[in-house]
Amino acid sequence: MDARISSGRRAADAIVERLELRIVSGELPDRTALPPERVLMAEFGASRTVIREAITALSSRGLIENRPRYRPIVRKPGFDAALGALGGIVGHLLGEAEGVKALFDSRIFLERALVREAAMHARRADIQALREALAANEAAIPDSARFYATDVAFHAVLYEIPRNPIMPAIHRAYVAWLAVHWHRMLRSPERNRVNYQSHRTILEAILERDPDAAEAALASHLNAAWEYVRVTFEPAPERTEAGQP
Amino acid sequence: MDARISSGRRAADAIVERLELRIVSGELPDRTALPPERVLMAEFGASRTVIREAITALSSRGLIENRPRYRPIVRKPGFDAALGALGGIVGHLLGEAEGVKALFDSRIFLERALVREAAMHARRADIQALREALAANEAAIPDSARFYATDVAFHAVLYEIPRNPIMPAIHRAYVAWLAVHWHRMLRSPERNRVNYQSHRTILEAILERDPDAAEAALASHLNAAWEYVRVTFEPAPERTEAGQP
DNA sequence: GTGGGTATTTTGATCATACCAAAAATGGCC
DNA sequence: GGCCATTTTTGGTATGATCAAAATACCCAC
16 A cells, blocks of 8 residues: 655655646646645645655745745746755855855856957947946945945846846856855955946946957956955964064 | 744754754764764754754755665765756756756857867867867767767866866756757757867867857857757747748 | 675654644634 | 634644665675
8 A cells, every 4th residue: 555666766756746847837826825735645645744845845946935834835936046046055165265266266257258248249228237337336435335236236237238037147146145245355445446446447348349358357356356255265364474473 | 842943943944054064064074974863863852854854955955965765975065066956946947948048048158258268278288188079079970879978078178177166067067957858959970070060160269279269169059059959948839930831 | 704695773765643833714893 | 894813724843653775784605
């Protein structure tokens, strides 16, 4: 009478699969509540143990939003949800210097390509958005918190230009990863002004349709930024070489 | 005697947190097996229900690898694990044409940047690896399955060149996403030959240290490839406009 | 004693049942 | 019709049992 799976596959996996199907097929539309566990139990002929395991699995895969005491809600995820889930995992890497460095480098690498793209293919609306973002950026120089927001917004425009929904999602993910440590980052109006000037240089290169100059300006900008990010991930003062001489 | 959490937090969450700490702190070193459920049960004063829930949660977050009947193994995740988890989610987007297009476009975008990088900064060893990959690619032209493997390998070299561990992980993720549909993709020795020629053109541009030519060649190559990928994601013939005139 | 095969123990997977508390549904009151 | 008390539903957790596969201990032959 046992319906146990004796192969290398959990019983919950089969249920996950079937529920997945119902979600992507639209049988369980977005934002609707999942049937109660006891119903699913009868429906799939499994114990609540298995049903619950399947639900948590779906939840961790982003197909279901499962607040503690509430009915699980079907969520057809977008790229944001996907990258959000990724963020939780990558977060663990952020404790290790190498991981952060790799992450930040990947950002530099991507944004270098983005500014090239911008220099070559930015449309009138993109240019306009960049101009506005830069203006907001300048206006916020005295206020570091606001500057940070406008800084993020400026870069966000770059991610919009390729018109690929994945790009903004990636940007949001980067921002989310780094935001955790923002409060530990050094910041000051002087520093803000430097960053503003970098943004300005980048935009000028884009306006001149000079991808190489734009790429170089951005690389310089982000490599400088890295110095300020890096320190926040170096908790213990390993070497006091230039400490108090 | 009940240790039930009555707030908006599951009991499992606390355990997840504590186990997380043990993992990142190194108390539970990488690759070691987790203690048996019954031990953890006693240790945390929770029922197996909760322990198991915590374990599956850790597992879905990539901190633990748990094959069906084996002891869960601690895994300080790398970027591969992260992107692997992401893959499961993104997979759902692959059913929708827009999602696939966006994904493929992002790949083109990234690889364009990669070949530029290669043209500018490829080292002797990278060049050698590319040459070898190309040779293997040519040799495999008659055998489509083998050709596919060498095709992937050729592109993989490009992802190695920036020396950023995230890049190869991204590549593997792309490959995994697309591999699911490989059996539906059209393939033939003629097609293989065309692809081989594309690879050859790309490598030549890299050898000449000409990033623009390399980028153009790669874009052309992948845009052509997209045509072959696209059809596999268009199940129903929605419009027969150019069907049988 | 060592390799290989077998018996035993451990342990993960699943089921069944029960209870509690919070959420949701119900119904009656103003 | 809207608001509040009551009942029902439902998710969270606990306990105990069973089974099969994995891990381990054991044994035997060479």
